[in-house]
Amino acid sequence: MTDTAFPTTGYLAWQFSQVLAGMLERALRTEDLTLAQHNALMHTVRSPGVTAADIARRSGITAQSMGTAVGRLVERGLLRREPHPTSRRSMCLFVTDQGRPVAARAAMITRRIEAETTAPLSPEDKDIVHRLLYRIVEELNPEALSGVAEERAS
Template sequence: MNEQSATTGYLAWQFSQVMGSRLEKELRVLDLTLAQHTALMHIARSPGISSADAARRTGVTAQSMGAAVNGLVDRGMLERRPHPTNRRVLCLHITDDGRHLTERAQAVVKNVNDAALSVLSPTEQATAHSLLYRLVAHLNPDALPPSA
């Protein structure tokens, strides 16, 4: 497949696969999976979110998100609290230990990101980020931070 025949979607998927694999490998040092890191990030941004809502926002299956959340609750990184009006829903909140782990994980993610993008100039990196951000904002805006 040459540069002209690869679709943008295919290239984005390939990039996503490689980045996901690299992130999984590096996050293992913190005893985190990529799904757990994603859960921590979204719950830190949206305290009280349900596991199902976190799964929808991130494009992770409900089963994968449930397993990630269960592991984080067992480790004391997250806690479940009753929903104020719906008895069937549990709200997720990050603990102080979870917040500390999230900060450490963000440093790992930054290192992986910096290494992967080192082939691009700073201007190219900013352009790639801007274009990907616009595409995600168009296709899955809930995946982005609420304040963005």
């Protein structure tokens, strides 16, 4: 493959992310969740006490958009806010009892969509793609993986 080869790896990754995001967006409607709300809910499940600003940085979403997403989840009773122990300007987020089953169903939806979108790959290829993408994200946006190392160790 040459430097001028088309489609480029970046273009293919972007196309895949667009397909994946579209499928997730449609599937998450059953839970009345947007992609930003889904990110907020899942990051809060993985990292109780996380702030909306932390989730925005991890997700690559603007703080304003994440604030709107979190606000809607709080209104629905899926998340609750508590004062941050050291910052008067920040609030910590926690999943509520009402939010846990929604998060569990959303996680099942995510796994189903991932299985559908990676169906053309063998299990070995899926593992290779996963490891390569992990390395790239770990290098370019390590904050996106916050909480993952702790989760893998347990």
